[in-house]
Amino acid sequence: MNRQDKIYIAGHRGMVGSAIVRRLQKDGFSNIVTRGSKDLDLKNQRAVRDFFASEKPDIVVLAAAKVGGIHANNVYRAQFLYENLMIEGNVIHSSYESGVKKLLFLGSSCIYPKLAPQPLKEESLLTGLLEQTNEPYAIAKIAGIKLAESYRRQYGCNYISAMPTNLYGPNDNYDLNNSHVLPALIRKFHTAKVTGATSVEVWGTGSPRREFLHVDDLADACFFLLQNYDEEMFVNVGTGEDLTIKELAEMIQDIVGYSGELKWNTDKPDGTPRKLMDVSRLHNLGWKHRTGLREGVTTVYQEFAKSELAKA
Secondary structure (H helix, E strand, O other): OOOOOOEEEEOOOOHHHHHHHHHHHHOOOOOEEOOOOOOOOOOOHHHHHHHHHHHOOOEEEEOOOOOOOHHHHHHOHHHHHHHHHHHHHHHHHHHHHHOOOEEEEEOOHHHOOOOOOOOEOHHHOOOOOOOHHHHHHHHHHHHHHHHHHHHHHHHOOOEEEEEEOEEEOOOOOOOOOOOOHHHHHHHHHHHHHHHOOOEEEEEOOOOOEEOEEEHHHHHHHHHHHHHHOOOOOOEEEOOOOOEEHHHHHHHHHHHHOOOOEEEEEOOOOOOOOEEOEOOHHHHHHOOOOOOOHHHHHHHHHHHHHOOOHHHO
16 A cells, blocks of 8 residues: 555545544545545445446445444344445445455454354354344444455455454444444433433443444554555454443543433343454554543543534
């Protein structure tokens, strides 16, 4: 990868895509191609094919996806499966047809079996049943991994995949109906603080353990992999450290400065008991995250508190 390469970032307005754009620009990469969903529907095969034939990018980062938390994954099952399959199939096949020299597909830690040994090693893929609440999304992401792998095997394409752990950071989704746990907690505690609410409801028991990575660290890892990694096996991207949802909630409560009570709604699902990534492969390649969780969440909350959402 060099600074003259034309780099297409699919999903540049999302949390991950926008972070990758920032990381590339930081290092002097300016030949970046983007299209919003209104200008290019990645579910439309002809539109995607025409775009690739016209732009002919050298590098593609596939960060576009239909995403959400436990509630959205469980309720919009058909949409999550269909839309992600269409996006992946169209972008990966058009990349092959137009001669893209390198593609990075971004998946998710939910690809692993619900009861896979912890921490989650890349080799655990397809060794057991998936968590039911997000099975359609996970299957779509597994299909993306296998597409990249199969185009490599059949056509010799240099397509690589990275599996991020739970992410947070700028441009996160704070919609309480379909957001992930960390931004949802930030919004809940902030709202409770400014309205003077005496308690905040948190889903589940608080016992599941989760790992969180700042999206700027993920972008840095992607930049590293684009420059240094050309192998078939996908790569976990995370911190290798986790905490319980209860510990996360109490940390965010403290950062926000909310003094009310936490009420655990145990009628709501916990999801997978634990999701900790084994990141030894990435560490051995020479990359490690830089942002500590409390430091990262503090920065994110300071940004959120200035936003229009915080005033709603």
